[in-house]
Amino acid sequence: MIDGKRFIRSFKYAFEGIHYAFKNDQNLLFHLLVAFLVINISIILHVTGYQMAILGLTMMMVITAEMINSAIEKMVDLITKEHRQEAKIAKDVAAGMVLVTAIAAAIIGTLIFLPYVVKLFHY
Numbered sequence: 001m002i003d004g005k006r007f008i009r010s011f012k013y014a015f016e017g018i019h020y021a022f023k024n025d026q027n028l029l030f031h032l033l034v035a036f037l038v039i040n041i042s043i044i045l046h047v048t049g050y051q052m053a054i055l056g057l058t059m060m061m062v063i064t065a066e067m068i069n070s071a072i073e074k075m076v077d078l079i080t081k082e083h084r085q086e087a088k089i090a091k092d093v094a095a096g097m098v099l100v101t102a103i104a105a106a107i108i109g110t111l112i113f114l115p116y117v118v119k120l121f122h123y
Contacts, residue, residue: 065101
């Protein structure tokens with residue numbers, strides 16, 4: 001049986017984590033700004049609902065990757081304060097995950113927006 005108080009508390013902790021991430025992670029704020037711009041450009045260009053769904057999932061993928069990266073960085077810092085090669089590798093791989101995700105998002109965004117932009121300049 002589900003414990004209602006415990007279930008509600010888990011949401012509270014999740015929202016605290018989201019709040020912490022947005023308050024303390026400069027890169028996450030940058031990704032949020034880019035997402036805001038993408039949403040506005042999508043509205044202006046009248047992208048289809050299907051394309052907006054793809055863009056939305058892509059934006060959430062980048063934001064999620066950045067949050068995972070932040071969690072990994074904090075966990076590594078908690079485990080060791082000394083400079084260790086394994087800690088550097090963990091942080092670098094996590095940062096690489098964000099970069100790969102952001103590059104994929106940029107490619108997807110370009111594939112979706114390019115036909116609309118080309119159409120704008122042909123009229």
